[in-house]
Amino acid sequence: MSILLKKALKLSILPAILMIAGKFVGIMALIISYNLQFEVGNEINGIFSTQIFLSDEVSTLFVNSISDLSMILILGIPTIYMIIRTTIFQDTMNNPRTIAKIVKFNILKWVTSNNTTFLKIFIWTTFLLISSIIVISNAINGQTYIWVGITSGILSLLSIWGLIKTFEIETDKVYPNNSKHSYY
Amino acid sequence: MVKTYKKSRFKEISSKIFEPIALGLLALLFIIPSITVINLEPITKNLKQFTDVLGVTTSSEIIVDLVGGTHEILSSEKVYREDDGNYTYQAVLTKRESDFYSKPILEIQNRTDEEKSITFMGTTINPTQSDIGLIINDQSYRLQKANGESEDVEILLRPQSKYIVYLTVESLIGVQFSEDFEMEIIIQQ
Incomplete structure (x- = not known):
């Protein structure tokens, strides 16, 4: 394998x-x-078919919205954290100004090692994207507050942008950008 | 030499076997949480009110509950109880290929000790060349013909009984847009 x-x-x-x-x-x-x-019921057939029933429409909308938001935040915060950390770590190697800023903010220890890989960020972003699709479709169908849908959309767009940025950093390691280097 | 060859051959064969399984597992790791999260979404339902200390319900009603779950052409299902005691079921029929579709939509309970009559009146706003009907106790009923003509469906509920109502949609041609479906459920007093 x-x-x-x-x-x-x-x-x-x-x-x-x-x-x-x-x-x-x-x-x-x-x-x-x-x-x-x-x-808690199981009125539909198939696997993973546990359902939660609530007594009124308002509570259902509220519980669904806030639980959707908690799912998005649980996946989104670590993803954004990993992207920021990887970007800053790579930037410190290319830009002395970033090192100076990091020393100023006393977060040098935070970026001295990087154990976050592109694959890890890719997988977390994919999960965030799947969750966002579910939440946005819920928001369109009126089963979740619109602002929860918008928040998840923004969060997933940010992480996609971060993923592309991380991909650029990774490819720069393999194929360095000629314009940034002077060999002569 | 032979041992090394055998070892590498075994490794090669095992990787050929395990790789597709691992790929399947990886796909499942993405699919299972998605399905679980979709099914975990709370559904509004008239929860049972047990009032008798001996465990016998004193409620004497017809209860209409949403079954819920997901379906390829049926979404945004809602059921409301009106002030007059009747119910309204709403759903969105999404765009679909020409085919026959069915989904369990409602669970109806007659908690009374007498036979009750119930009438279903359901239509889409525009006729869409789709036959829409119900299946109750393996019996099919037609709600709306392909030309948009609608029919009332009246059934008798036995005392202390439970029924699962299926909505059926038979599209003769592919439908490329979503449409709202509404069904009134009138309980004869």
Whole structure:
């Protein structure tokens, strides 16, 4: 089995768990904190068909929206963090100004090593994108607040932009940009 | 030499076997959370009110609940209870190929001790060359013909019984736009 596939499998487990946990914990936390009447059922066939029933339309919309937001934030915050860290780390190697700024903000320790790979960022961004598609389609169908849909859209666009930026950094390592280097 | 060859040959064969399985697993790691999250979305339902201490419900109603779940052509399902005790079911029929589609949409419970009559009246706003109907207890009923002509469906609910209502859509031609479907459920008092 190829190393890439092994690594992809290993890296996909955590965001997959977090995606389900973010939604489920979000729903349960709201039900408990607002003391909402609920029921767990299994009225559709097939695997992973557990359903949560709430007694009124307003609570359903509220719980669905906030749990969607919690799922998006749980996936989005680490993704954005990884992208920013990788970008700053790579920038410190090319730009002395960035090092000066980092020293000024006393975050040198934070960027002295980089264990985040492009593959990791790619997998997390993919999970964020899948979640955003689900949330946006919910928002279009009126099952989630519009602002939650917009937030997830912005977050996924930002992470796609970050992913492209990271890809450029990675390709620059393999094929350095000639205009930036002077060999003569 | 032979041992090394055998080892590398084994490695080669095992990678050929395990690689597609690993690819499938990787795909499942993306698909399973997506399906789970979609199914975890809360649904509005008239929750059972148990009031009797001996565990016997004292409710004497006809309860109409949404089954929920996902379907390729049916989305945004909602069911409302009107002030007069009747219900309204709403859904969006999305664009589709010419085919026959069905989905369990409602669960109807007659909690009373007498037979009750229930009438379904459902149509789309515009006729779309689709036959729309219901299946209740393996019996098919037509709600709307392909030309847009609608029919009422009246059924009798046995006392203390539960029914699953399926919505069927048979499109003779491919439909390239979404349409709103609304069905009134009138409970005879």
